[in-house]
Amino acid sequence: MSSVLDTVLDTLAEHSDNPSAFLALNSGNEYFRDDRFEGACAYRRSGRHVLQFGGPFAAPEHRERLLDSFVAETGPRLVAVQLQRADAELYARRGFTVNQLGASYAVDLSCFTLRGSRFVRLRNKISRARRAGLEVAEVQHDDRRELDLLDDRWLRDKGRHVKELRFLVGQRTGPLQEHRRLFVGRIAGEAVGYVNYSPSYGSRPGWLHDLSRRRPDAPPGVMEALNATVMERFVADGAGWLHFGFTPFTGLGEEHEVPGSSRMFARFARLLAEHGKAIYPAASQLEYKEKWAPHAVLPEYIAFLGKPRVGAVWQLLRATNAV
Structure with missing residues (x-):
């Protein structure tokens, strides 16, 4: 295979x-x-x-x-x-x-900035998470146990009738995981969230924000701060676009x-x-993606x-x- x-x-x-x-x-x-x-x-x-x-x-x-x-x-x-x-x-x-x-939804990283009045609320959330001690690190894909536990807590918090979405969303396992990039946010050494990114090809090459999880008790702004840190790294690496995927x-x-x-x-x-x-959390996904003022819809x-x-x-x- x-x-x-x-x-x-x-x-x-x-x-x-x-x-x-x-x-x-x-x-x-x-x-x-x-x-x-x-x-x-x-x-x-x-x-x-x-x-x-x-x-x-x-x-x-x-x-x-x-x-x-x-x-x-x-x-x-x-x-x-x-x-x-x-x-x-x-x-x-x-x-x-x-x-x-x-x-x-996608952001052109060559134009990426969080300056200006439209990003005031987003900057405040990011600052709040960083003041709480958030540290972001890229991890190897075989460091799975702590993230498996985080997944379990995330899913339990959604309610017993909620199942993990699949097929049209990403994954952080499998034989091709080495091609993805996985970033984890930790506070006091404990994982409070992660985002998995997959490569994107074609006319808007770059990365796809394809899977994310947040611990239910994580401080506000953790995922925004995590993603902003990664976006800065992608810009430094010369990546073209960050895609937030299909909703x-x-x-x-x-x-x-x-x-x-x-x-x-x-x-x-x-x-x-x-x-x-009740069928698909489109509104909450869209709210998160629009925070970043995407350049392409x-x-x-x-x-x-x-x-x-x-x-x-x-x-x-x-x-x-x-x-």
Whole structure:
């Protein structure tokens, strides 16, 4: 399996323009390849449905034919998620019903600053955490036990019915963890939070803020101070962008839809944007991302082979552990 992952990783690095593409390498995903074309499709199964992540990762001249080959292999119960605009247009041309599902957010590190009145509250939170003694360090990925314990406390604090999200979020384990960067915030030697970052490729290369955890009793501002410290390091390293990733049911707009989109699904997405807190914590995620005044807000899409189906949406929610 590691050779497959290495091949897919090489493809992502060379051809992907999806800022979250590294999540295609998450544990639990499978990969479709056709020897006639350079590239791969990442997917997982839920019930009778096939859930594809991020579109066909391939050289431009192979993308359409690789998608056709994947469709022929998987059949009519295919749903593709976290598509970029170019993907959305491709899928629409191939007979899919495509709708905006949300947006991703990114900061241009060449313009990064926390100066000015718009960042007063953020600077105050960061200062408060640093006065509490927060120290930030990059750690090796085999230093897992203290972070496993932090994960357990974080999840218990969410309530007994809450499950850890998966599929469309990052992870800090697996055979490719060495390609990520993991930063831990400690106070008095104890871990109070961490952020895991994955590489991003394409037209906005840099890093993806793909997974974070905070101890329930950590002082306010810990995660903001941790991320600000890492952003300063990324700037010093010459990184181009920091991506905050995809948030469903945010940034929705009719102007982002592609021809042939479903009005019914668009209404459904807006309904979840207003009332879907129990399904996905979109509002709190968006609040955190907007604190950093992102320079780019990129619409992301979902595509159904044929018409949108309630069963397909349900299986997607199951795959993400949202229900």
